[in-house]
Amino acid sequence: MEFTLRTWLLGGTRTEFDHTLVVQQEAVEQLKPFFRQRVRWCQGAVQCMHYLPALWRSPYLNSFQKVDTSIWILMPITGCIVPATSLVTLTILIQRSLVHWQAGWHHLAIGTLVMIALATCCVLAALYQRNCTTVHQPMSLACAIREALSFQAFLLIISLTPYVAIYRQLRGQTAWAKTHHGTVIRPRKYAGLKRSY
Template identity: 30%
Template sequence: MNVFITVMLIVNGCAFVFDFIFSLYLSFSKKIRQEKYYGSSRNFTTLLLLIPAMNEFATLKRDLPYLVKLHNQCKNFINLELVFIDDDSSDGTTELLDKWSHHANLHVIHRVKPNAQIGKGPALEYTVNQIIQMNYSLGKTLIGIIDADSHFDSDYLREVVATFQNSFYDLVQTRVDVYNTVDNLTIMQNFEFSIYNALLQMARTNWGSALASGNGQFVTLKMAKNVGWSSSLLEDCEFSLKGLLKGYYGTFLNTVSVKQEGVSNLRKLIRQRTRWCQGGLQCLKIYGGAIMKAKHLQTIVKTFIIFFLMVPYLSIIVVPSSIISVSVLIFYAFYRPLIGLAIIFTLLFTENLVNTLMIEKQWHESNLEPPKNRLIIFRIIFSFAFYRWVLAFIPYRAIIRQLKGNDSWVKTAHS
């Protein structure tokens, strides 16, 4: 028993040290920064904005007038066309989109069962195939993927287009922020997306390629055609991996963001993250070997991708080791209060320090205005520790689903 506890303490200690060093790397490395784009002069004339719209009646009824006006706001730098993907909606979305379909530069793609409602990937693949048949220029057309509940404007799209025009990338992933930060759950998601994921995406870009990350992803029509989407539960990651294997690379645009609605219901958040986690397991199984064998990919890119996809399996060991370590530390504090409390304080201080450093780094890189009340940082940091514990058991749920062969897709419900 003592040997087992010792091993668990060592495992947790290694995980803590790795997390600490990696956080410091993200915070202080001069290579983790917003990339500057130059050396290319491509000319893209059309941006097709794909908006999945399964049962989005309330959202679209509110936002359609604004979205339609975007065309005129963008016409001095790109021809913007909206493509709504109605995936056999049952809440009035189909009828609403049909009423707006007479507008120029607005297209509606209707899908019906049994081919509908089987995942975002198949819906995107079907839509892109329809677009290709419309004879858009592969070399001058961009594809954007934006969730129906997103908030963005013409300045956001201008920066995206400029990034493509002035670089050689075929994929641009923009920063994602959460706009409904009304409670700790949504505030934690905003920290996760706009701070940690943003720094991680800049690191990925420096290592060789950023990965598509759901909302706010843009690709050339050429890449969309040659790579394509499949039925993985993590379709954005799968698309990125397939793209890398075919020689397509991505960058991360940190200076602008698309704002989306956070999930305010814990049960629905767990369901969403389980789907994402299981999708990563699917990608590891299908593409892990090919990624490792790809001669054109840098070793650091391969290492990160495999490590990222293996996190659920690593969690099987790290999560129980963390529980055992916390239990041992609390038990030890009862017998040696001064030493025990000193260790607890040191660990908490370290955790808070690295998170504060990451927040400060991201504010600097993204030109975000820090909050007037800096005490909100402490609220975020303390809450994030509990948030990570709440989500710690998701890998177990994902692995169990995977072992059972349950790969059903369920759309994220935000409230």
């Protein structure tokens, strides 16, 4: 993120999106290094907050780019507020539902939350299935739904990263070791797409 910000703010360089590019990266397959990597990325966003005033004064960016980049930079802050408030709200809803079982709108609210979560999983499954088909790796709907549900577990794990990132930043812990990847050489899966390097 810092590279992008410095490029935009200092050089006025234009960036473009190309959906035909695939960056092949080796996955971090162990939970501890994965979590450490995500905390490092999140802490990088925390460290980029000092660029916000310059970002908004920059003549090289349009309003959408300024808002979009600001949202990404402020994500660690919202990532601390939203989960905590959501947990409090859900706890209150469940408690009121149990105490006042025969009356109230609490059941409808909880049911709506469950339906939104299931609908989100179905949409993610459909998108994942489509993306796999696009890169010539078709996947059954059942596997796509399983992946969408496991993605929710992934979200629960990374929901802790903003707290750790802000804690590390406040403590002045800014040194990081690069995430270690294995040395497994895997065959190219995306032979028909343009290389990004």
